[in-house]
Amino acid sequence: MRLANKIAIVTGAGSGIGKATVALFRNHGATVIGADLRGADATCDAGNEAQVAALIADTVATHGGLDIFFANAGIGGGLESVLEDKEDNWAEVLRVNLIGPAMAIKHAAPHMKERGKGSIICTASVAGLRSGAGGPAYSASKAGVISLVKSAAQQLTGSNIRVNAICPGLIETGMTEFVYERARAKGIEDRLGYLNPSKRGGEPIEIANAALFLASDEASYVNGHALVVDGGLSSSHPFSNQSYGRTAI
Numbered sequence: 626m627r628l629a630n631k632i633a634i635v636t637g638a639g640s641g642i643g644k645a646t647v648a649l650f651r652n653h654g655a656t657v658i659g660a661d662l663r664g665a666d667a668t669c670d671a672g673n674e675a676q677v678a679a680l681i682a683d684t685v686a687t688h689g690g691l692d693i694f695f696a697n698a699g700i701g702g703g704l705e706s707v708l709e710d711k712e713d714n715w716a717e718v719l720r721v722n723l724i725g726p727a728m729a730i731k732h733a734a735p736h737m738k739e740r741g742k743g744s745i746i747c748t749a750s751v752a753g754l755r756s757g758a759g760g761p762a763y764s765a766s767k768a769g770v771i772s773l774v775k776s777a778a779q780q781l782t783g784s785n786i787r788v789n790a791i792c793p794g795l796i797e798t799g800m801t802e803f804v805y806e807r808a809r810a811k812g813i814e815d816r817l818g819y820l821n822p823s824k825r826g827g828e829p830i831e832i833a834n835a836a837l838f839l840a841s842d843e844a845s846y847v848n849g850h851a852l853v854v855d856g857g858l859s860s861s862h863p864f865s866n867q868s869y870g871r872t873a874i
Contacts (some may be wrong), residue, residue, distance in 0.1 A: 754771070821855060
């Protein structure tokens with residue numbers, strides 16, 4: 626019961642990482658409002674400031690406060706190159722993936738300050754660390770999230786509100802469903818995640834476990850940090866197996 630008596634909001638709760646996190650937080654004693662455009666407790670466009678503010682205000686009014694906000698909702702935005710992608714796609718990806726978490730921080734922090742502490746977690750991605758893990762718009766939005774949590778942590782100095790990000794690698798979610806389905810159709814499912822040292826893709830619960838840690842008091846000294854959960858994918862730049870004596874076991 627690592628979140629006993631805590632009140633939490635999780636966006637993108639209708640599937641994947643968000644859905645797994647809602648269940649896990651509840652199992653650890655939290656009262657959780659799961660928000661999504663569909664299939665969750667509350668309907669909310671995570672990139673719309675008015676709707677995010679209303680979600681937070683309703684939660685506080687109903688449950689008496691707010692301790693945890695997991696700004697997890699996001700969209701992929703396609704894989705078009707920077708030379709091909711359209712302005713409206715860039716705007717939508719940045720609206721949901723970056724402006725959404727910024728609005729969550731803006732409206733959640735004052736309520737957390739009233740309670741004397743809080744934890745805000747934002748879903749970034751390994752795509753925000755370096756290229757090659759997503760389209761340019763998606764990657765840029767997630768790099769922005771990593772920068773956002775560092776800036777927010779500094780601007781909330783002295784408030785006892787921690788702001789961190791999680792950078793998942795390849796996880797089987799609604800966003801990556803097409804990748805998994807294509808691999809299964811071709812009989813090459815075993816190649817999913819083959820580029821990371823763990824040699825597999827991840828499961829939503831593995832990201833939810835990271836969120837649980839960051840939400841809990843066990844992470845009381847973790848602030849302004851981007852926690853990478855990717856099976857080791859981002860531990861190295863690309864290289865050949867023949868380079869500098871790598872040994873395969």
